[in-house]
Amino acid sequence: MLKKFMRGDRxxxxxxxxxxxxxxxLCAAGQTLTELLSAGGKDLVDKIFDLEREGDTxxxxxxxxxxxxxxxxxxxxxLCRFVELVDEAFDTVEDTARYFDLIxxxxxxxxxxRRIASFNQQMCEILILAFELAVRGEDIREQVLAIRILEKRxxxxxGDIYQKIHEVPVADFWQGxxxxxxxxxxxxxxxxxxxxxxxxxxxxxxxx
Amino acid sequence: MWRxxxxxxxxxxxxxNHSANIFGTAVAxxxxxxxxxxxxxxxxxxxxxxxxxxxxxxTYSKLAALHADAAFALTVAxxxxxxxxxxxxxxxxxxxxxVGAIIGWSLLDTTADFSQLFKIVVxxxxxxxxxxxxxxxxxxxxxxxxxxxIRSFSARNRFFLVGVLLTGCYAAYGxxxxxxxxxxxxxxxxxxxxxxxxxxxxxxxxxxxxxxYSRRVMLTVGKGIVPLDPFxxxxxxxxxxxxxxxxxxxxxxxxSSQAVVGAVLGVGVxxxxxTINARTVLKIAFGxxxxxxxxxxxxxxxxxxxxxxxx
Numbered sequence: 431m432l433k434k435f436m437r438g439d440r441x442x443x444x445x446x447x448x449x450x451x452x453x454x455x456l457c458a459a460g461q462t463l464t465e466l467l468s469a470g471g472k473d474l475v476d477k478i479f480d481l482e483r484e485g486d487t488x489x490x491x492x493x494x495x496x497x498x499x500x501x502x503x504x505x506x507x508x509l510c511r512f513v514e515l516v517d518e519a520f521d522t523v524e525d526t527a528r529y530f531d532l533i534x535x536x537x538x539x540x541x542x543x544r545r546i547a548s549f550n551q552q553m554c555e556i557l558i559l560a561f562e563l564a565v566r567g568e569d570i571r572e573q574v575l576a577i578r579i580l581e582k583r584x585x586x587x588x589g590d591i592y593q594k595i596h597e598v599p600v601a602d603f604w605q606g607x608x609x610x611x612x613x614x615x616x617x618x619x620x621x622x623x624x625x626x627x628x629x630x631x632x633x634x635x636x637x638x
Numbered sequence: 639m640w641r642x643x644x645x646x647x648x649x650x651x652x653x654x655n656h657s658a659n660i661f662g663t664a665v666a667x668x669x670x671x672x673x674x675x676x677x678x679x680x681x682x683x684x685x686x687x688x689x690x691x692x693x694x695x696x697t698y699s700k701l702a703a704l705h706a707d708a709a710f711a712l713t714v715a716x717x718x719x720x721x722x723x724x725x726x727x728x729x730x731x732x733x734x735x736x737v738g739a740i741i742g743w744s745l746l747d748t749t750a751d752f753s754q755l756f757k758i759v760v761x762x763x764x765x766x767x768x769x770x771x772x773x774x775x776x777x778x779x780x781x782x783x784x785x786x787x788i789r790s791f792s793a794r795n796r797f798f799l800v801g802v803l804l805t806g807c808y809a810a811y812g813x814x815x816x817x818x819x820x821x822x823x824x825x826x827x828x829x830x831x832x833x834x835x836x837x838x839x840x841x842x843x844x845x846x847x848x849x850x851y852s853r854r855v856m857l858t859v860g861k862g863i864v865p866l867d868p869f870x871x872x873x874x875x876x877x878x879x880x881x882x883x884x885x886x887x888x889x890x891x892x893x894s895s896q897a898v899v900g901a902v903l904g905v906g907v908x909x910x911x912x913t914i915n916a917r918t919v920l921k922i923a924f925g926x927x928x929x930x931x932x933x934x935x936x937x938x939x940x941x942x943x944x945x946x947x948x949x
Contacts, residue, residue, distance in 0.1 A: 442791070442792035442795050442796070443792055446791065446792065501795055502667075502669060502795055502798055502799065502868050503667040503668040503669055504667060504669075504867065504868050505795070564791065565790065565791045565792075566789060566790055566791075567788070567789025567790055567791060567794065568789065636867065637791065637794060637795075
């Protein structure tokens with residue numbers, strides 16, 4: 431216990447640093463996905479895969495630090511939930527890149543997909559800002575609201591895509607499946623970021 | 639001298655049961671390890687008993703004149719009453735049971751000092767009231783003056799961790815100082831022990847109960863209180879400690895369990911009055927009446943039986 435006193439809040443700081451790193455990696459992956467949807471390129475797909483692997487390492491580091499006793503037990507479930515949601519969002523970015531590599535994005539829906547990727551990236555940046563504010567004990571209501579607004583826009587674009595999707599020619603079953611999976615993972619990202627921002631908000635409220 | 643085993647047994651059961659009110663929440667939530675919690679509690683209970691435990695001993699001496707056999711019978715009657723009420727789920731107080739037993743016992747030889755009893759009963763009523771008030775004031779005051787100023791996540795986390803440990807140690811000190819008179823006070827009254835020896839032996843017996851038999855109660859009570867947020871849990875323990883310490887200065891042994899319940903109610907008052915459960919309040923009131931009356935009846939019966947047998 432004396433060690434714990436002497437060591438102070440190093441564990442907490444280490445966990446928060448690793449969480450920030452995890453979010454930075456997600457943001458980098460989101461940015462790379464936006465570039466991928468605009469320019470294409472196998473190297474960008476590989477970069478997203480690499481970022482996802484680094485993200486997994488950061489997630490494991492955060493969870494192990496929390497498991498070693500960082501933070502009050504009361505806060506740990508919410509912290510872990512936040513980290514897991516960010517990681518799920520990471521997985522959807524990886525899936526989106528993988529399916530994009532297997533399809534040829536049709537011009538009918540290409541613009542909507544690029545706008546969704548751009549909104550996803552903006553949501554990531556707002557989530558990082560919300561996290562930084564939450565760590566400093568400041569109010570994050572505005573950031574949570576901004577994420578919700580962007581999520582609504584993504585939903586609207588998703589509706590537009592489904593209106594146009596029948597115009598996209600599909601050669602065979604697998605191409606259709608990859609298209610559907612691509613659109614699903616591209617649009618699921620915003621839901622996960624919204625859930626993560628809600629979890630972060632609950633965390634700040636429970637710590638007041 | 640063998641008669642003090644009754645008191646030591648009472649101290650052991652008191653330690654096993656009442657330590658849950660101190661680090662129960664922290665242990666059940668994993669904030670403090672069980673071994674750390676019991677050693678800290680035991681150490682501070684002995685310290686409190688040795689430093690201030692003698693203050694409450696005189697209260698029992700003034701209540702009624704007792705001899706050695708009576709002291710033994712009273713501690714056993716108290717232990718039996720406590721066990722029965724604990725099994726029935728009524729929040730029972732060792733001090734109330736013991737005072738009830740002393741009054742019941744002394745009814746037959748008319749040695750009871752009812753003016754002293756009045757002072758004690760007033761303090762019993764005031765225990766949860768003082769806990770409600772101190773908890774409300776501490777919750778509002780600390781929130782405004784300290785918690786809201788500590789904004790960073792990790793600093794606030796550290797404040798709660800250190801706060802829980804410090805308030806827990808203070809509560810253990812308060813428990814030792816206030817409750818040790820329940821354990822060996824009647825033996826001091828009967829002339830079997832010196833005040834300082836009684837306080838030390840009583841403190842050690844409570845510590846033995848904490849170290850050997852408190853795990854189950856601590857986890858059960860702790861898990862029941864876990865829904866409290868860390869700040870409220872810290873305030874509850876702090877208010878309990880302050881209440882016990884206050885009544886130690888007034889030289890009256892009071893109930894730590896009822897202080898805890900009062901402190902939890904105080905947090906409810908500080909947050910929102912609607913959170914207060916009227917049934918809990920009634921349960922405390924029920925315990926006030928039932929505990930001393932039950933122990934008094936048992937002691938009276940034991941005294942009458944001993945008189946009939948010519949013991």
